[in-house]
Amino acid sequence: MSDLAPLLVALPVFGSVVALLAGLARDRVGWAVAVLTLVVQTAVAGTLMADVLGSEAIRYVVGGFTVPIGIELVVDGLSATIALLVAVVSLGVLAYARRAGPRSNAFYVIYLLLVAGLSGMSITGDIFNMYVFLEITGLTAYALVASGDGGRSAIAGLKYLLVGTVGASLFLLGIGFAYIATGTLNMGDLATQLAEVGYGSPLVLAAFGLLVVGLFVKIAVFPLHTWQPAAYAGAPDSVSAFISALVSTVAAYALIRIVFTVFGTEFLAATPLASTVLAAGAVVSIVVGSLLAVSQSELKRMLAYSSVSQFGLIVGAVAVGNVVALTGAAIHLVGHAIMKGGLFLAVGLVNDVTGARTVDEYAGLAKRSPVGAAAFSVLAVAMVGVPPAVGFVGKWYIALGAVEAGAWPLVVVIFASTLLTLAYFARVVERIYFRDSTETSGLAPTATDGGEDDAPEPVVSVGMRATVVAAAVVAVALGAVAAGYGDLLEPTIEGLLS
Amino acid sequence: MSADPVEEPQAPYVESPIIMTTVRVITPFVFTLGLFVMFHGADSSGGGFQGGVIVGTVVLMLGIAFGIETTRDWIGTTIPVGLVGLGVVAFLLAGIGSILLGGAFLQYDVYPIYHAAKYGMEFVELAIGLIVAGVVTGLFFVIASETTDDKEVDQ
Numbered sequence: 001m002s003d004l005a006p007l008l009v010a011l012p013v014f015g016s017v018v019a020l021l022a023g024l025a026r027d028r029v030g031w032a033v034a035v036l037t038l039v040v041q042t043a044v045a046g047t048l049m050a051d052v053l054g055s056e057a058i059r060y061v062v063g064g065f066t067v068p069i070g071i072e073l074v075v076d077g078l079s080a081t082i083a084l085l086v087a088v089v090s091l092g093v094l095a096y097a098r099r100a101g102p103r104s105n106a107f108y109v110i111y112l113l114l115v116a117g118l119s120g121m122s123i124t125g126d127i128f129n130m131y132v133f134l135e136i137t138g139l140t141a142y143a144l145v146a147s148g149d150g151g152r153s154a155i156a157g158l159k160y161l162l163v164g165t166v167g168a169s170l171f172l173l174g175i176g177f178a179y180i181a182t183g184t185l186n187m188g189d190l191a192t193q194l195a196e197v198g199y200g201s202p203l204v205l206a207a208f209g210l211l212v213v214g215l216f217v218k219i220a221v222f223p224l225h226t227w228q229p230a231a232y233a234g235a236p237d238s239v240s241a242f243i244s245a246l247v248s249t250v251a252a253y254a255l256i257r258i259v260f261t262v263f264g265t266e267f268l269a270a271t272p273l274a275s276t277v278l279a280a281g282a283v284v285s286i287v288v289g290s291l292l293a294v295s296q297s298e299l300k301r302m303l304a305y306s307s308v309s310q311f312g313l314i315v316g317a318v319a320v321g322n323v324v325a326l327t328g329a330a331i332h333l334v335g336h337a338i339m340k341g342g343l344f345l346a347v348g349l350v351n352d353v354t355g356a357r358t359v360d361e362y363a364g365l366a367k368r369s370p371v372g373a374a375a376f377s378v379l380a381v382a383m384v385g386v387p388p389a390v391g392f393v394g395k396w397y398i399a400l401g402a403v404e405a406g407a408w409p410l411v412v413v414i415f416a417s418t419l420l421t422l423a424y425f426a427r428v429v430e431r432i433y434f435r436d437s438t439e440t441s442g443l444a445p446t447a448t449d450g451g452e453d454d455a456p457e458p459v460v461s462v463g464m465r466a467t468v469v470a471a472a473v474v475a476v477a478l479g480a481v482a483a484g485y486g487d488l489l490e491p492t493i494e495g496l497l498s
Numbered sequence: 499m500s501a502d503p504v505e506e507p508q509a510p511y512v513e514s515p516i517i518m519t520t521v522r523v524i525t526p527f528v529f530t531l532g533l534f535v536m537f538h539g540a541d542s543s544g545g546g547f548q549g550g551v552i553v554g555t556v557v558l559m560l561g562i563a564f565g566i567e568t569t570r571d572w573i574g575t576t577i578p579v580g581l582v583g584l585g586v587v588a589f590l591l592a593g594i595g596s597i598l599l600g601g602a603f604l605q606y607d608v609y610p611i612y613h614a615a616k617y618g619m620e621f622v623e624l625a626i627g628l629i630v631a632g633v634v635t636g637l638f639f640v641i642a643s644e645t646t647d648d649k650e651v652d653q
């Protein structure tokens with residue numbers, strides 16, 4: 001069954017080519033091709049997940065070479081989780097994108113390539129291969145951000161391109177330093193060879209610094225986040241949801257791989273500065289990201305800064321670096337992807353129904369767009385971390401891990417982050433339910449949820465509404481299974497830390 | 499942003515007999531060089547990326563010599579897109595075929611041909627060359643159309 005691992009990357013690439021070639025013959029076939037591809041992709045990822053969760057990892061060397069030379073694919077509990085998350089979220093966003101667009105074939109070609117890049121990053125066991133997939137992910141993400149109409153998304157795409165390329169180049173430089181020090185690119189092999197070179201070696205330290213800062217750019221940790229609000233706010237709604245849910249998530253997963261698989265806990269123990277830098281990035285990101293989110297008036301920008309703060313939590317868990325915190329990081333990565341993707345889709349839905357894009361325009365939204373308002377509120381409450389939802393479980397594990405490690409400043413910031421998250425979501429939810437709409441006319445009085453059967457092509461489809469509601473339901477339901485999942489993930493995390 | 503009425507004067511296409519003759523003479527050689535470089539992907543310096551760019555420049559030279567619009571009409575949009583698609587499909591088939599024959603993904607030596615590892619790699623390099631040539635050609639036309647006219651590019 002291990003032959004399934006390369007298919008995880010080959011399949012979306014194949015789907016992308018089919019969409020490209022089919023586009024020569026007919027318009028508008030891209031969506032159908034993408035759905036078919038991603039259904040199979042989800043099945044493959046699900047099978048792999050069932051195979052590896054709680055048991056041995058699958059190791060697969062491409063081309064029948066032996067390990068340090070050939071490119072290795074490693075599917076363990078953590079990478080299978082991320083691969084499955086990528087498949088499921090991209091399938092879900094398709095249900096939304098069918099009506100909401102962009103509808104061109106080129107969009108779906110790039111969309112599937114992005115899925116291939118993300119899947120590749122999550123299962124590769126070779127650090128240079130990871131850079132290649134990081135670049136595929138980056139280039140396709142820039143193109144998707146720029147695919148919206150108008151100059152705003154083009155400028156956002158250009159900014160993303162410039163900053164993202166710097167991040168990827170730093171990552172490549174880091175790989176170069178590690179390669180000079182050890183002469184190998186395989187992650188498992190690097191771990192042993194770096195230990196032999198010695199953790200005090202300037203080459204090893206430089207490699208660590210460059211790799212981590214490169215990934216900080218891609219994750220959008222505070223001082224390096226500048227591409228992210230513009231990209232999320234300027235992209236079309238489906239793209240914002242897709243990118244916010246997956247691109248930073250997979251970069252954060254790559255950070256966990258680099259820090260623990262390649263460098264390892266002994267490196268962190270020998271280099272206190274490394275943990276300090278990670279912890280400082282986390283604290284600054286959480287606090288400043290939240291404060292910037294509070295000060296935004298546009299919903300999509302607010303959600304973008306919220307991501308800066310939430311990924312601070314993940315980096316915090318990496319800085320803590322024990323089993324409980326990393327289990328929390330894995331749960332929060334999945335939970336954040338579902339919640340943030342769902343929030344962006346809800347904002348897109350509300351915008352299509354009522355035209356509201358700013359916090360003030362959300363006043364009295366419950367009457368104008370009940371479905372969008374309800375889904376937004378449930379997801380917002382889940383993101384704050386109210387118990388049954390998955391947002392609570394992830395933060396709880398991370399906080400517990402920080403307590404266990406005795407990292408008290410981080411504990412304080414993690415609990416404060418819940419209050420800060422509440423600060424920026426509460427003002428929106430309060431406007432939705434407890435204020436009357438300031439403008440009585442609105443966009444169109446008939447354009448409410450479910451009342452536009454007479455229109456030739458209603459702006460909001462059943463699929464769009466179903467996706468948003470499904471995201472809200474999943475965000476709550478995952479909370480119930482998250483603890484059980486954490487137990488299953490424990491052997492993987494322990495292997496990562498040994 | 500630039501609502502400037504005075505636009506930069508566009509350099510018009512010059513029908514130069516020198517350029518046209520030169521391009522006509524060297525095109526076959528450049529094309530052959532491209533294939534030569536592509537076929538040296540497995541065991542010497544060369545490969546699909548370099549070779550593909552060289553083959554792509556053939557179209558660029560034709561465009562400069564005979565006019566970009568003329569060349570675009572002559573080649574059409576289908577051929578570059580088709581080349582890219584064909585290249586990726588060939589690459590994937592080489593990889594998945596070896597799984598079907600019982601090996602790992604892209605394990606060439608399970609193919610029952612002479613020097614399978616070498617010729618398998620050559621085959622993949624040729625596929626990469628097709629992709630690169632197609633992308634270079636396509637990018638050239640897209641960029642050229644943005645500067646020479648304001649027509650919407652829908653590819």
